[in-house]
Amino acid sequence: MPSWTDTVRFAFQPVVNLTTGGVAALEILARPESGDILAQARRDPGLDGRLAALAIRSAARKETLLPLHVNVFAGTLADLGRLTALRNEVREAGRLPWEVTVDIGPPYTHVPQHALLEAVSVLRGEGFRICADGIGDGDVPLRLLTDLAPELMKLDVSLLSRPAAVRAMRTLCEQLGALLSVEGVETELQCAAAVSAGAQLAQGELFAPPARLPSADVYVPALPTGGGTAPRSGPSVRQFVRPAALLPTTASAGQVRALLTGSPDVSGVLLVNPSGVPVRSVHRSRFLLSMSGRYGHALYADRPAARLGDPPRTVGVDATAWEVLDVVADGDRDRTSDDVAVVDRSGRCVGVVRLADLVRALSENRVEEAAGLNPLTRLPGSDAITEEVDRRIAVGRMFALSWLDVDHFKQVNDGAGFAAGDELIRAVGRALQLTASEATRVGHIGGDDFLVLADPDTLDPLASSVLDTPWTAGGHDITLSLATVLCAPGSVNDHRQASACLAPLKQAAKSLSGASWVLGRAGLPGHEIRRGTRTAPREPHGHTLIG
Numbered sequence: 001m002p003s004w005t006d007t008v009r010f011a012f013q014p015v016v017n018l019t020t021g022g023v024a025a026l027e028i029l030a031r032p033e034s035g036d037i038l039a040q041a042r043r044d045p046g047l048d049g050r051l052a053a054l055a056i057r058s059a060a061r062k063e064t065l066l067p068l069h070v071n072v073f074a075g076t077l078a079d080l081g082r083l084t085a086l087r088n089e090v091r092e093a094g095r096l097p098w099e100v101t102v103d104i105g106p107p108y109t110h111v112p113q114h115a116l117l118e119a120v121s122v123l124r125g126e127g128f129r130i131c132a133d134g135i136g137d138g139d140v141p142l143r144l145l146t147d148l149a150p151e152l153m154k155l156d157v158s159l160l161s162r163p164a165a166v167r168a169m170r171t172l173c174e175q176l177g178a179l180l181s182v183e184g185v186e187t188e189l190q191c192a193a194a195v196s197a198g199a200q201l202a203q204g205e206l207f208a209p210p211a212r213l214p215s216a217d218v219y220v221p222a223l224p225t226g227g228g229t230a231p232r233s234g235p236s237v238r239q240f241v242r243p244a245a246l247l248p249t250t251a252s253a254g255q256v257r258a259l260l261t262g263s264p265d266v267s268g269v270l271l272v273n274p275s276g277v278p279v280r281s282v283h284r285s286r287f288l289l290s291m292s293g294r295y296g297h298a299l300y301a302d303r304p305a306a307r308l309g310d311p312p313r314t315v316g317v318d319a320t321a322w323e324v325l326d327v328v329a330d331g332d333r334d335r336t337s338d339d340v341a342v343v344d345r346s347g348r349c350v351g352v353v354r355l356a357d358l359v360r361a362l363s364e365n366r367v368e369e370a371a372g373l374n375p376l377t378r379l380p381g382s383d384a385i386t387e388e389v390d391r392r393i394a395v396g397r398m399f400a401l402s403w404l405d406v407d408h409f410k411q412v413n414d415g416a417g418f419a420a421g422d423e424l425i426r427a428v429g430r431a432l433q434l435t436a437s438e439a440t441r442v443g444h445i446g447g448d449d450f451l452v453l454a455d456p457d458t459l460d461p462l463a464s465s466v467l468d469t470p471w472t473a474g475g476h477d478i479t480l481s482l483a484t485v486l487c488a489p490g491s492v493n494d495h496r497q498a499s500a501c502l503a504p505l506k507q508a509a510k511s512l513s514g515a516s517w518v519l520g521r522a523g524l525p526g527h528e529i530r531r532g533t534r535t536a537p538r539e540p541h542g543h544t545l546i547g
Helices: 038-041 046-064 074-080 084-092 113-126 144-150 157-161 163-176 188-196 253-262 286-292 295-302 323-329 355-372 383-395 411-414 418-435 457-466 495-510
Strands: 007-018 021-033 068-073 102-103 129-133 152-156 179-183 202-203 246-248 270-273 280-283 315-316 340-343 347-354 399-406 441-446 449-454 470-473 476-478 480-487 513-519 529-535
Touching: 007 046, 021 038, 021 046, 038 046, 038 529, 046 068, 046 074, 068 074, 068 163, 068 347, 074 102, 074 113, 102 113, 113 129, 113 144, 113 418, 129 144, 144 163, 152 157, 152 163, 157 163, 157 188, 163 179, 163 383, 246 253, 246 441, 253 286, 270 347, 280 286, 280 340, 315 323, 323 355, 340 480, 347 355, 383 399, 383 441, 383 449, 399 411, 399 418, 399 457, 399 495, 411 418, 411 476, 418 441, 418 449, 418 457, 418 470, 449 457, 457 480, 457 513, 457 529, 480 495, 495 513
Parallel strands: 021 068, 068 102, 102 129, 129 152, 152 179, 179 202, 246 270, 315 340, 480 513
Antiparallel strands: 007 021, 007 202, 270 280, 340 347, 399 449, 399 480, 441 449, 470 476, 513 529
């Protein structure tokens, strides 16, 4: 009688990096030829554990170098704890634990959460990556999701139709330091929505269907850039991580040569110690050049490959793309094409980044930023500010949104000339930028209107920098008006509501004489006059606020 293992085959589906368009990993999917063994595995932790082990064995037979994702039900992990069979197969396959991500899937109902968290802690301590799978199409409790603190969260594609939920998950990922992936992507519209939602990874029929043989050949549509404006420090290095080719420090030069010649897409090999910490970096071209010399193979083939390697260049998983460029720039100029190893908080390698990927993405980012800058002040427009307002609302962060303009600016242009008016606007923009803290965003939304997003405790020096400065244009004294709304967590739902709260404060500031500043609080009546004196209403000011 045939064993149940004879009726199960495994397929491999690529997980695609939406920034680089490369394959980041392969998910191993069980495909029973008869019966419903997956339903049985849901009820039988022992069976599910053996399926996970067989998945790793199947990948080992296919000799793929890509990182792997293996599926395990939450109940299995809580019941079996250490997943001994899986761990043994990983070791026998010559894989390192940090090359394997355990995708924990629903159901979570009736799963003992304490036992599940203990099992996750053990696996993570050994180096395995943890993924929360099936979010949006399962029953994972939000509190448990936070306690799991996975390195990756996989959203069901159906969740893309609920932008508020996706924004919440993206915010949670940012706070936990997790990557966001969307699974089940079948159309280019869904792919674009995933990118817009801030997902770094995706998988589905659009890119490549599950196949019996592992493959890095995927279709990737022309990808739009991700939603939101990158912070000043630059995009996260996590967006650019590629799989690393890893070998132990004891590997011979012959072993490295076999890996490189059999894998033309591999640009280098990292030699890691038993804990997965990079010790030496072997660059493809320099290594093969040494081996191809007249006596190269005879001299080096059976000797440690580390002799032909260099000290690795490393950055932490929390680094930015600009910090990676700093690492490259500070090193030997002959090594600018070397991969940079990305390491976790324990120093273990989680992948590599390539300089070409970073330069391409940062160049595109700069072009987009430049397209959104005001040509007069080179400050971003309202879109950059409103996106950051929405982000701070989503994470529950208190903020102050301010509007600033020049009083009677039309008269300035009419009396002093447009050149004097332009120079005044540039000077005000420079003053705001010079005073702005790291968390402050300054935008020029047109004409003489500026928007400033800041933390409340930075308001006083910012106001002083523009209201206490003597401004002149064409020999005439000029005053400015400032209106600020403080938005506590929960007081506004989006930037439109914040804008609506700011509108009456703008009118109040314009009704005062001299340099003026009016401050109000979202959701509360009234306002505080911090600068200026009451007088008859000034001329109406017709510029449009954000919204």
